[in-house]
Amino acid sequence: MSFQKKDLTVITTHINADFDAMASMLAAHKLYPASLVVFPGSHEKNLRNFFIQSMVYLFNMADIRDVDFSDIKRLVLVDTRQPGRIGKFSSLLEKTDVEIHIYDHHPPADNDIMGHYEIIRPTGATVSILTEIIRKEEITVSSDEATILCLGIYEDTGSFTFPSTTEKDFMAAAFLLSKGAKLDIISNLIARELSLEQVGILNDMIQAAIRYNINGVEIVMTTITTENYVPDFAFLVHKIIKMENMSVILALARMGNKIYIVARSKTPDVDVGAILSPLGGGGHAYAASATIKEKALAQTEHELLEILRKKVKSSKRAKDLMSSPPIKVRPHVSCREARTLLTRYNINALLVMENIEGKDHILGYITRQVIEKALYHKLDAVPIREYMMAKLGTVRPDSELPEIQRKIIDNKQRLLPVVNKEMVIGIITRTDLLNMLVQESQYTNQNEPDPFNDPLHARTRNVTRFMRERLSKDMINILRNIGKVASELECGAYVVGGFVRDLFLYRANEDMDIVIEGDGIAFAKKYAAMLNARIHAHAKFGTAVIIFPHGFKIDVASARMEYYRFPADLPTVEMSSIKLDLFRRDFTINTLAIQLNPDKFGTLIDFFSAQKDIKEKAIRVLHNLSFVEDPTRIFRAIRFEQRFGFSIGKLTSRLIKNAVKMDFFKQLSGRRVFTELRLILQEENPTPAIKRLDDYDLLQVIHPSITPNQKLISLFNAVKKVLSWHDLLFLEESYMKWVVYFLAITRYCNEKISRDICEKLELAPRHSVIFCKERFEADKRLFWLKQNSPLTNSSIYRNLFSFRIELILYMMATTKQEKVKKSISQYVTQLRHVRTSLAGRDLKKMGIEPGPIYREILEAVLDAKLNGLLKTRNDELIFARNYVL
Known part of the structure; x- marks a missing residue:
């Protein structure tokens, strides 16, 4: 046609x-x-x-x-x-x-x-x-x-x-x-399915893939040759880039007498449209293709590589690679002291600087290998200036990757200082450069982050709109004002930790932790004065609590890094940057921060793949010595795992088992263990966490006799049921939820074991008396109620009114007799609130002489009222007159 x-x-x-x-x-x-x-x-x-x-x-x-x-x-x-x-x-x-x-x-x-x-x-x-x-x-x-x-x-x-x-x-x-x-x-x-032929071609493409590092950007090139045209070749390229997690791929396929090129890029450093344009291809920055006739495949590959070398430039600059602040040391420091610093900060080289007329001048650097050799030769007290490397190049914050690469590799430098206006603002190490060049973390399927070795460059994005959706206007205003005050003091301000984590888990959390890059206490004083709020400052730790007039609290901390002198020690605190402050935290999911300064308000900062772990529902430590430094983190790992429905990562689980095996808990104070245990028992349902503690043999930390057998688990479930019932009564009374669960834990312990547990966990005397004395009295009273049931209302009241509410709830959960449970329930909901309208002055008006008889009469009136015999005040007056006649 x-x-x-x-x-x-x-x-x-x-x-x-x-x-x-x-x-x-x-x-x-x-x-x-x-x-x-x-x-x-x-x-x-x-x-x-x-x-x-x-x-x-x-x-x-x-x-x-x-x-x-x-x-x-x-x-x-x-x-x-x-x-x-x-x-x-x-x-x-x-x-x-x-x-x-x-x-x-x-x-x-x-x-x-x-x-x-x-x-x-x-x-x-x-x-x-x-x-x-x-x-x-x-x-x-x-x-x-x-x-x-x-x-x-x-x-x-x-x-x-x-x-x-x-x-x-x-x-x-x-x-x-x-x-x-x-x-x-x-x-x-x-969502197309692959044919057997396409699977074979895809496998050939994977096997033929070659990775090139071009100006700091990793690019994958793969080639195949087929006699016939391959349909959906672009689809296969899309598959391979997802399967192999590539940033850039150029796939070349000789089909008959033509070469087809499909290119895909996920990084702004590589514009594949511009790459294929000289070859007659077209597309845009992220996807492009080309068809080439009458050229050899090898020749086309060579031309592509030449184009790539000319057009690809990494957008990374020195300021993106550096670690800040730089860890520096004075030249007079001894080799022994230098090794201590290397161990404390877990680094392999120290920058040596000297203060001359109020300014720091770079003298050189010294490596761990040199220090170790000096110590081997008994040169512990010799100043490091004697053995440091004196020749040291520097770069500016905006220096590009080739310059950084040349100065580190050609000069064989371990450290490359980043200098801005004669001030050293950061350090680039050989490891930083190597990780950048090979992008190892992107292509290895690591289950656990390794912040000591991985380049800690934050993933950032603005989440202001998300914050407005999730937070009240008042909360947004508080955060904005924090940023404004911090900027006036020339400080960085961040909301961090659980507040940000729960924001992305869609959970309510008003426990606001603010980190200030600078003097946190000075910030707290200025911010509190502006709002007529009070503050409690702790100069030793650089922290403060701001208390608003209506009771809302904000915890403020100066950005700091903690190091531990020995396993299970309390941390020693030093001033640091936000990156190092986040690195001291327990798990990756708690390392998110949102910047609050006006020019960067709402910028989410993620150094340790926290968003990834939140998405994968994984609890992971930041480094392998985390539980050695602070074994109480194990309790928190289990608490978070059960609260959020997450799973503890494989490596983290192995590290927990190692910490238990090495018994690092023996160096912990009982108070720290008890604090974590109490937090677990205050969770909505602590039973799964108790089971997990037993999986890791951690209940032994409380006492060897504590095991979560079926009796204990059943009792925990009964406690949860009773507490839920009590909470639904809306009685507006506070009680210690953890006490009821801890009573359940010690239910089958004798007085000596209970006393040992309280002493080991360093419980306060007011709490110890509950578990070492009152619990045994409650057990005896519960036995009496079982033996004498059913009881009159006055008997129920007389047997229970001396016990605190936690023990009453414990008794209700413990008993298996419905009659007793019903009696306790009646006491909680009705009887314990019954009061007589009569008082001693009323008895005096009746002409009764003051004395022990007053108490006897009033108790008799109360018993009669509890048993339903008295309804009005007049009934009580008549009963009292008849009682003394």
Whole structure:
């Protein structure tokens, strides 16, 4: 069939059309209804099948062989403006009587086609641009058309996960969904299954992959050769980049006499569109392709590598790689003292600086190896100036990677100071550089972070909108004011820890911890004065508590780093930066921080992959000596695991077992163990945590006789049930939840063991008396109630009124007799609140002489009232008169 029509409008796209190209042609067809849709060449097999089987009726489509090019007066290009990508239609570009219209989302290139009419915008998919025009012009779109258009958006944005995705893509998809786009069809076409042939090709691509480090950026290149055309080659490239977690890949495939290149990038350091442009390819920064004829595969590889070396530059600068603040030492320090510093900070080299006329001057550096040799030769007391390396280059904060690489490698430097205005603001180590160059952490499947060796460069993003959704206006205002005051003092301010963690877990938490990079106490004083609040400061630790007039509290700490002199020691505190302050924390999930200074308000800072661990629901320590330094972290690990429904990581679990095996708890004070145990017992349901403590043999820390057998677990469940019942009474009375559970733990311990436990855990006397005396009295009374049930109300009252509420709840949970449980329940809800209206003065008015008789009468009146015999005050007066007659 031949199309003979003057002033013909043809819509076309690039060779090897994908879903975005196809969808864009359909959208353009809605804007140019009398046009023909013509493919310039082949299109993907999956795409072809889709047309044949379902929606080809939507297009006024023609075969390129049936079109008379002399009749074409308008050429509409979608999803491309590269002459080398439109096949035979490129011959029309020289004709002066052909009008060119272009709709594209690719960035500009040197050889772009110049259109008479152009709409070019940086969206994730070209069809998003055309959909916006359709929406504004109120053009009717059917459900099937909306499905095709939406399919193009989903594919070219990677279901809205590619970095090139924009707000306009989301808005276009939302509009198409409102027009009836079918997501089940879209998902079936996007989530394609691999054929056996494709699996084999994918395996060949993985095996052939070579990693190149080009100017500090790792780029993967893979090549395959096949006799026949491989359909869905771009789809296979998308698969491999996800499977192997690559940042940049260039896949070359020789198919017959042509070489097809598909490139994908997830980093702004590599613009694959610019990389493939010199080879006649096209695309944008994150996805591009090219087709090359009559060239050898090896030659093409070589040309690509040359282009990469010219165009790829890492965006990393010295300020991104450095550790700050720098750990420095004076030249007079002895070798023995230097080794102590190296061990304290877990580093392998020290920067040596000397203060001259009030300014620090770099003298050199000294390594752990040199120190160890000096100590081996009994040179402990010799100053390090005698053995330090004196030659030391420096860089500026904005120095690029090649300069850093040259100074560290060529000069064989262990340390590279970063200097800004004659002040050393940070240090880059060889390990920092090596990790940057090989990006090891990105390609190894590490289950646990290793903050000592990994480059600690924060992942950041602004979460202000999320904060506004999750927090009240008052809370946002408090955080903003904190940032303003800190900036006035030229300090950095951050809200950190559990507050931020729970924000992302959608849990309420008003325990606000603020870290100040600077003098936290000075900040607290100024902020408190502004709000007429009180503060309690602790100069030794650089901390303060701000107490608002209405009782709300904020904990403030100066950014600090802790080190431990020996296992289980209390930490020694030094001033430090926010990165080192976060590093001292217990688990990765507690290391998130949000900056509060006005210019960076709402910036989320994640040095230790906390967001990843929160998403994976994993409890992980920051370093392998964490439980050696502070064994109480084990209790917190179990508490967080059970509270959040997380799992303790494999390495962390192994470290817990090692800490228990080495018995680091013996050096802990009992008070610290008790503090953590009490927090566990205050959880909503502590039973699973108690079981986990036993999994690690940690109940032995309390006492060897404590084991979570079935009796104890049943008692814990009974306690939980009783406490839930009590809480639902809304009695507005406070009680110590942990006491009831701890009574359950010691339920089967004799007096000696109970006393030993209280002494070991260093319980306060007011608490010890509950477990060592009152609990045994409660057990005896409970036995009496069982033996004498049923009882009158007055008997119930007389047997229970002397016990505190915690013991009453313990008794209620312990008994298995429903009659006794009912009696205790009646006491809690009714009897304990009964009071007589009579008092001693009333008895005196009756002419009764004061004395022991008063108590006897009043107790008799109360008993009668408890038993329902007296209703009114007059009843009580009559009863009292009759009692003494």
